[in-house]
Amino acid sequence: MKVVFERPRALSDVTTHYCPGCTHGIIHRLVAEVIDELGILERTIGVAPVGCAVLAYNYLECDWQQAAHGRAPAVATGIKRALPDRVVFTYQGDGDLASIGTAEIVHAANRGERITVIYVNNAIYGMTGGQMAPTTLEGQVTATSPRGRDIKQAGHPMRMAEMLATLPGVSYLARVAVNKPANIMKAKKAIKQAFMVQIDDLGFGMVEILSTCPTNWGLQPAKAMEWVDEKMIPYYPLGEFKVPGEVK
């Protein structure tokens, strides 16, 4: 009898602070599996965001820097420019990347910065207690949109993958979800691709991952997984928006 599934080496053997059923944990594991498969643990440097994933530096066994809110792509740029032969990735939430950090992500992508961005879109600000994010869906109730997001007042939910895919510096860009086993397998493939384009020096790689926040959505973890299918995917379609070799 052999082991067919176990904790990846790059994933620290600790209990995380994430809420029960929060899919940040699945995404951490997928990144760890990819790091193991590519054999890059000893030359990888992660950049942790401000958000629920702020403590990611305790959960993956690589070197880490913790960045100011939204600034992870600039911090990653500094690391990568100093050490071009290392693998550098950021792990950012939707408040971090799509609100306060829009300038940094757009310009890192536009420069074709050789970094990998793991962008976790859970349509809400998790860490601060469930306020509206730029990605919050129309009508979605949050702590700061108590009557549901009104697009006249707050604008439309931002589709970062589509927006960034227009930039020539981007080599790989996909949107995936981690709300069911088949999607999780696809998410891992996309994460691997986003690391591969960096290792092959092709350009900027990013994966937008639709993730759950059962706590602030006010849903049981299993129901939150369904909510991704019912509400998020129709607005945030899954797929690859840019693959290497595609010249615009």
Next chain:
Amino acid sequence: MPKVEFNVDRCKGCELCAVFCPQKIIKLSEGINKLGYHPATVKEMEKCTGCAICARVCPDCVIKVYK
């Protein structure tokens, strides 16, 4: 015979494994673990196919799968 092993004290009782297990053999146990949750457990291990779906949806890497 395929089997799953739970790192009981890491389980947060979110039940995602139970919901996604195709054999529907995972349940939350009566007892409480160190974290204060009812951890997931399998009664009829002989029905496990070792598909590892439970492990893949577990956000806390609680499950080790043998086949």
Next chain:
Amino acid sequence: MLGEKVLMKGNEAIGEAAIRAGCQLYFAYPITPQSELPQYLARRMPEEGRVFLQAESEIAAINMVYGAAGTGARVMTSSSSPGISLKQEGISYIAGAELPCVIVNIVRGGPGLGGIQPAQSDYFQATKGGGHGDYRLIVLAPASVQEMVDLTILAFDLADQYRNPVMILGDGVLGQMMEPVEFKDFEPVKIPKPWATTGRKGREKNIINSLYLDPTKLEEHNWHLQAKYREIAEKEVRYDTYRSEDAEVLVVAYGITARIARTAVDMARAQGIAAGLLRPITLFPFPTEAIAQAAEGAKALLTVELSAGQMVEDVRLAVNGKRPVYFYGRTGGMMPTPEEICREIVKVAGKEVAE
């Protein structure tokens, strides 16, 4: 150009000095009156096989500094007042995470967009922290193009030695001024950086971080920082004096203002007033002791600044009420003439020395 004197603009001299000091990466965003510095480094850094990157904003630039400094490389950024305000978030993180780096502020008049003429109105921001939290930068204030070179080289060494951001606080006059400078032959100090995040090969993982969720840990970290600042205050104070031994009116001024004040001191002496000058070179740590001692022999002090009065507060703290401390300042990019300062010295002497 080793050993010989070359004519250089202050801003460019900082750039060349940074290269000599082993600065590997430079990140910045254009702003007057420091743009000669990025322009110079845009050409020189690639020549040396090093990194020049024009960032999308000062916020991005300082966070690139954070990332690169975290790998153990020598890094610099530069800007002028409005841009330095934008960098404050990043500077606070850098101070918290104890990363060495050099930040150049070629100060211009404020507040707001202010103007593009020289000023010293960022003294508070530079010396009292600037961003959130209890932290200090080491602040060096050159008064000549040669000192811009020497203090830039010193800045990189101090940054590494204390794992602390160091600010060069200059002004538009110094930045634009052409003066002969000499680049002496030297080996940059090499301090091991076992904490750097370079990939964990052959060691435990490293984390660059300023987050301490446990208040006991955060307090511990703060006491550690304070102990470091005290050590810096003990060991790194630098200042210069001119005709101060028998001075009855002691002028205190830094940077370009000190050069004008020096002429004013001579003018006052010619009129029979025993004037002298004390010029802080380090603004943090501030030469508190030196000023207190010099004040013993003086009847009064006169602080002159290109601001509405900022350093004067530190001078008053140093003197601690034992002598009157007068202030003369110009703001908005206006420069005092030596005659103006001399007039102030005469006024102070008339009040405090005559009787």
